[in-house]
Amino acid sequence: SQTIHQWPATLVQPVGSPLSLECTVEGTSNPNLYWYRQAAGRGLQLLFYSIGIDQISSEVPQNLSASRPQDRQFILSSKKLLLSDSGFYLCAWSVRRDPSYEQYFGPGTRLTVT
């Protein structure tokens, strides 16, 4: 069966510090991968999605970036965190080339920027 991991689970970082959040998927190959941010416990904002290695689309301009160094690994980064980067970050995957398949979400990372 497929599983998706995110780490760390929680993170407290000062403003201006760098960020690296990691997401890995097991039990599948060639997945679509997604990064979301959820602020104030409500709406989900899609940040990045990837249909393959080195194929990453950015949904909103911001100081975050994403990379996919391996097929089942998706990394969210920042060089300098802002207070507004605080939130709950969720990674998800779906089966490639099959739009009927749902997305499966990881457990999330709670980021607090102080």
Next chain:
Amino acid sequence: AQSVAQPEDQVNVAEGNPLTVKCTYSVSGNPYLFWYVQYPNRGLQFLLKYITGDNLVKGSYGFEAEFNKSQTSFHLKKPSALVSDSALYFCAVRVYNQGGKLIFGQGTELSVKP
């Protein structure tokens, strides 16, 4: 442009009563529709989806959803609510031909009281 609306921020139901969480959508072409549930500080869990076929879709935990093309709605229902159903519910629609992207509604907080 494709969109999803959840008109109620919160729904309150007594345990044992039926519940409905509303969702309307706007898409070009045939809609692929999804419902997810989120418990506090957790990732989203898939409940059910509509791709094609019967308008009444059955999903996890006794939930079902009714697809209504003329009203462009996809309401989530359960005949008898449980206190443990209390959570945040998200409706989503697939974006055509964009890497399996989903557009999520803003979420509806369901509160089931004993």
